[in-house]
Amino acid sequence: MNRRQFLKYALYGAGGTAIGVSGLGALTKVAPKSAIATTNTEETTVFSACEMCRNQCPIAVKVVNGKVTKIEGNPNDSGFGGVICARGNSGPSLLYDPQRLKKPMIRTGERGTGKYKEVSWDEAYTYIADKLKVIQQDFGGESVAFASRKGPHDWFFRTIGKGIGSPNIFSHEATCPMTRSVALDSMFGVEAIAADYANAKYIVSFGRNWLEGIHIAQTRAIMKAIDNGAKLVVLDPRLSVTASKGEWIPIKGTTDLAFVMAMANIIITEERYDKDFVERYTSGFDQWKEAVKDKTPEWAENETGIPKETIIRITREFAEARPQAILDFGWRTGLTPNDFQLRRAIMIVNMMMGNFEVPGGYYRIKNASVTNRFPEMTGYAKALGAINQPAFPKPVTSRIDGTGIKGIPGQLIPEGDGAVGQIVESILTGQPYQIKAWMVHRFNPVISITESDRVIEALKKLDLLVVCDVYMTDTAMFADVILPECSYLERHEPVYDMSGLTPKYVLRQPAVELVYPDTKPSWQIYKELGEKMDLGKYFPFQNIENYISRQLTPAGLSLSQLKQKGVWTPEGMKPFYLRANDSQASLGNVISKVSQKIEFYSEEVQHATKQGVPQYKRHPQPEEGKFRFVQGKVAVHTNAGTVNVPVLNELMPENSLWINKASADNLGILDGDDIIISSGIYEHKGKAKVTEGIRPDTVFCYHGFGRISPELKRAFGKGINDNKLILNQIGEVGNVCTSMTMVTVKKA
Amino acid sequence: MNNKTAELYLSFAGIFHRPHPEIAEHLEELIELWRGEIPESKEQLVEIEDYCRKYPLVNDRLDTLWEHYIPLFETGDIEAIPYASVYFNDNGLVLGKEAEDVREFYLSCGYVIGNEKQELPDHLAVELEFLALLARDGKTQKLAEFERDHLRPFLRTILPLIIKSKRPVYSSAAKTLEIWQLNSDRKGDSIG
Ligand code: SF4
Numbered sequence: 001m002n003r004r005q006f007l008k009y010a011l012y013g014a015g016g017t018a019i020g021v022s023g024l025g026a027l028t029k030v031a032p033k034s035a036i037a038t039t040n041t042e043e044t045t046v047f048s049a050c051e052m053c054r055n056q057c058p059i060a061v062k063v064v065n066g067k068v069t070k071i072e073g074n075p076n077d078s079g080f081g082g083v084i085c086a087r088g089n090s091g092p093s094l095l096y097d098p099q100r101l102k103k104p105m106i107r108t109g110e111r112g113t114g115k116y117k118e119v120s121w122d123e124a125y126t127y128i129a130d131k132l133k134v135i136q137q138d139f140g141g142e143s144v145a146f147a148s149r150k151g152p153h154d155w156f157f158r159t160i161g162k163g164i165g166s167p168n169i170f171s172h173e174a175t176c177p178m179t180r181s182v183a184l185d186s187m188f189g190v191e192a193i194a195a196d197y198a199n200a201k202y203i204v205s206f207g208r209n210w211l212e213g214i215h216i217a218q219t220r221a222i223m224k225a226i227d228n229g230a231k232l233v234v235l236d237p238r239l240s241v242t243a244s245k246g247e248w249i250p251i252k253g254t255t256d257l258a259f260v261m262a263m264a265n266i267i268i269t270e271e272r273y274d275k276d277f278v279e280r281y282t283s284g285f286d287q288w289k290e291a292v293k294d295k296t297p298e299w300a301e302n303e304t305g306i307p308k309e310t311i312i313r314i315t316r317e318f319a320e321a322r323p324q325a326i327l328d329f330g331w332r333t334g335l336t337p338n339d340f341q342l343r344r345a346i347m348i349v350n351m352m353m354g355n356f357e358v359p360g361g362y363y364r365i366k367n368a369s370v371t372n373r374f375p376e377m378t379g380y381a382k383a384l385g386a387i388n389q390p391a392f393p394k395p396v397t398s399r400i401d402g403t404g405i406k407g408i409p410g411q412l413i414p415e416g417d418g419a420v421g422q423i424v425e426s427i428l429t430g431q432p433y434q435i436k437a438w439m440v441h442r443f444n445p446v447i448s449i450t451e452s453d454r455v456i457e458a459l460k461k462l463d464l465l466v467v468c469d470v471y472m473t474d475t476a477m478f479a480d481v482i483l484p485e486c487s488y489l490e491r492h493e494p495v496y497d498m499s500g501l502t503p504k505y506v507l508r509q510p511a512v513e514l515v516y517p518d519t520k521p522s523w524q525i526y527k528e529l530g531e532k533m534d535l536g537k538y539f540p541f542q543n544i545e546n547y548i549s550r551q552l553t554p555a556g557l558s559l560s561q562l563k564q565k566g567v568w569t570p571e572g573m574k575p576f577y578l579r580a581n582d583s584q585a586s587l588g589n590v591i592s593k594v595s596q597k598i599e600f601y602s603e604e605v606q607h608a609t610k611q612g613v614p615q616y617k618r619h620p621q622p623e624e625g626k627f628r629f630v631q632g633k634v635a636v637h638t639n640a641g642t643v644n645v646p647v648l649n650e651l652m653p654e655n656s657l658w659i660n661k662a663s664a665d666n667l668g669i670l671d672g673d674d675i676i677i678s679s680g681i682y683e684h685k686g687k688a689k690v691t692e693g694i695r696p697d698t699v700f701c702y703h704g705f706g707r708i709s710p711e712l713k714r715a716f717g718k719g720i721n722d723n724k725l726i727l728n729q730i731g732e733v734g735n736v737c738t739s740m741t742m743v744t745v746k747k748a
Numbered sequence: 749m750n751n752k753t754a755e756l757y758l759s760f761a762g763i764f765h766r767p768h769p770e771i772a773e774h775l776e777e778l779i780e781l782w783r784g785e786i787p788e789s790k791e792q793l794v795e796i797e798d799y800c801r802k803y804p805l806v807n808d809r810l811d812t813l814w815e816h817y818i819p820l821f822e823t824g825d826i827e828a829i830p831y832a833s834v835y836f837n838d839n840g841l842v843l844g845k846e847a848e849d850v851r852e853f854y855l856s857c858g859y860v861i862g863n864e865k866q867e868l869p870d871h872l873a874v875e876l877e878f879l880a881l882l883a884r885d886g887k888t889q890k891l892a893e894f895e896r897d898h899l900r901p902f903l904r905t906i907l908p909l910i911i912k913s914k915r916p917v918y919s920s921a922a923k924t925l926e927i928w929q930l931n932s933d934r935k936g937d938s939i940g
Contacts, residue, residue: 006774007755007781010762011884026765026867026874027881032858067843096841098829102822103766108811114824117814118766472824515843517866646840710825 041065046511047074047566049496051488052087052094052642054151056496057216058567059084061091061489061511068092068489068511073216076565079500085214086635090647094487095515097646099714100470101484102516111460111478114710121520124481125532131464131480132164132533135436141165142397143434144464145423147172148441152493152508156526156539157441157468159389163535167395168435173417174734175448179334182412182733183343186602187351189592191414192365194500195326196577197221198228199360202321203246204314205234205328206256206346211241213332213633217500231321233314235259235306237630238658238700239693249314250695252305253628253739254336254619260327260345261616262300263315264292267352272319274354281587282351284601287613295616303618305695322353324360332632334735340412341614348600348614356598357578357587364590366576367499368555373589380570381503384495385554387547389538400426400435401734409732411608419734421449427458437464441522442485446474446708450736451728452721453682456708468525471644474709484519491521492544495551495562501575505555507548507562523547609732619740626742627663627699629679631722634702643704643715654719656689658700659745664690667745674748679725679741685748686720699745752785756928757880763921764821764830765873767813772806775799775917786928792920799916816915828909832870832902846870850898854878857890872906875899903929 010025046061050071058074060082071091073082094100104124109115119127135143146161148154150171161169173181181191197203198221210222222242226232232246237253251259267273268289278285297308304311318325327346336342347362355361364370368381401419402410413419424445426435438459446455452474459465459478467476468483476482493508520528527539541547548559562568578585588596606612622628634652642648657677659669669675671690676683677699684706694700706721722738729737759778762771771778779793779800803809821830829835833844851869854860859878861867867874875898882891903925910922 006770006777007758007762010770011751011754011758011880025761025877026861026871027854027859027877028862030855030858030860033855065848093839093841096843098831098834098840098842099824099826105818105823108815114819115815116818117811118818118822515868716825 049506049508050088077567079217093647094645095489103518105482107480125529129532143436145435146439149443153522156523159538162392163538165393167399170418170420174420175736177331179340179735180343182340186605198224200326201230201324203232203326207236208328208330209240209242212635237695237698255304257342258300258303261292261295265295266315273352277354283597287601291613323355323358333738334731335739337731340733345614368503380573382555384551413734421730424458440467444473444475450723450726452724477709486519502573505568622697622742629741629743630700631703649714655702655705656687658689658694660694660696663696676748678744754880754883757876760925761873761876772809789924789927792923795920827913830872835905
């Protein structure tokens, strides 16, 4: 085409209906219409599930003329009471954010320089498939790691990993509450144990912060308990919002296990435990008794910094309230390398109180497969169907993190989770073998895995990094291929089981059409990628509706049924606790241990760690001039996920370093001063928040700030990234350790 | 209706759409058009010519255009968000009332966003493309109305941002568009 002809041809050459040169142009000719149709207001409510954090609360999405205008709690779910949190409310601001990812992109410049070109989905899939094929041929499928934030997308995402024979598939749980899961599994044979906070009379928290680390149903239950007169005791080096609602015990960091063992010591000495429960339902009490026999209140005072009188008083108050007394098992990152033993000890003390399967205690989650074990509960609900896949190739090596290997702590790591921090180590050290490619879905290792600089160093060494997300995250900045997922308000997802005291199924369904038309839901992304990689047979469904129907049909339900209310619970079924009316009822149907006992002493744990019952291990305390650096959640943000979401960023754009007034005075630091925090290896700038609400030997910041990606415009460089300072120490069961780093602080 | 107006609008639409091989290949044609119709933009045209000389191959041009288009318009820390709604609504989000208004305007003139090449209705390039079509079809009154109510207020906000970005081609093209629009204002008539 000659010069000057191009524009003319574009204007006139395609039949006059559209600008038709090679698809340039966005508009198409139709019959003119007046806009009358849109002056009628069309208002609907779509019942779906939130994804501003992992809790997936049921929501009611108000849609006016095809636009989401408001998100509220789903009134059809009584457990949530039609309530959601500020993050849940902010959904529309993510949905309509101009900063979202809009098209697949392939890197054109050096890693981290942000130089990309947009490509079609097919080009992106082809690029990934070709690269993975070469890596697989040269280094084996095991050299490709997969990591995601745990969620309903995992079935599809993980299928790619299993399909290429990689054993190295990880969730984010090691950076979250995995130690608790390990503890529960080792004692009950199952992780699905929950607490009935609402009916408790006495609740002791070890750093658990329901009013800032919000889980709507649990936060409401805690508030209900407090309203009903329950006592709340919070052991935390920092005065959290939750601590401010009860008795704050500023415990010395990393000594929680000493407090719990001293409680056990007092309870045994004063014979305040439920002997019948212990005898009937548990094993290993004698070994536990032996382990705590010298863990006296005096000893614990020395360890924890808490006066022995306080330890004794709290223990007695707690025991008085049994069985409606809960020592909370926590839901947060591991504090120390042996954090899982703290969680085990907490659950042992709980079980000494006989607070299992009674109101105000702990209970086994009653999903359909559990309820159907009880004749009087049979028939209320049926389990969801599974989508069967052909056998996957057997991985030729074991995992890089030792998960599942007998005789080492890795034996205890949940296979579906793994020790995600090990991916970084394997990339950098080649041990136990080299990871060459990393597929990342809705996870941000640069901020979520400790020692951010090392994570970045590792990302730069990869042959292939693929990131699927809604934003250009700190990790996406280093990716070779970026895949834009649509938001949770625009997609279906497999139905998930959110059973509590009764079975419950929740649906996520699109409230509106795609805002950015070239984004896709994860099920479609991985199905299409799988097909490009000749793994199509592992995705044996036509579309997500078909997938969901195959889940629901065996449960006697249909998609249209779920769409109406967004949530399903069996009609007429009352919450039930096995021991509510019969303290000697059999627990055989809810404990999954071969021994049929709740195992205080675990052969498996003994085999893996040589500590069949929890033993105390003293961790270093800060030397003179140093502080223990701790972190935690804030109510208006979700970890590494939301700091760039417009409304939430406005609510809290940055964090600061909490430092005790006396310590700050010693260092000449005033509230609001610029400071430098140093771990000895890394330094970080920040601002000081001088307060009485923290121990003098501890400093604290909220997690998820100080973002590295300049693409996260609103969050870039604002505040402190705690994980830049925290060392990538991998705990005994693969967990990150967030309370083990000591820092110095000085005025900038 | 002046055919040149249609060509001019289309030329700017082509620039501000996502980088496209046809545009990359025909950049010189756009320069020629602008030189003839917007002679005051000499300085900017020299800049774009330099760019063309530096990147004679279409693929190289495309790669560098992407390199600048993405941070300028597309994702992450966007320097000049190309959607009008973002500037006209309080909350800075896309698909606000302005998007709905322009979509309705397109529809009233017989245009919709095509199924394949989907884009938000208030994207800068789509608005420019729409005006090219109105100019081509001689719809003077509608054109003037759209310019007055939608395009001009949008350009007043976004062009300074694009110019400020100093991104090759885009910054110069934005300045050229600004000069053209100013000239039209000075003439006191609607373009075309
Ligand atoms: S806790 Fe808040 S952010 Fe999390 S799912 Fe529930 S409403 Fe959404």
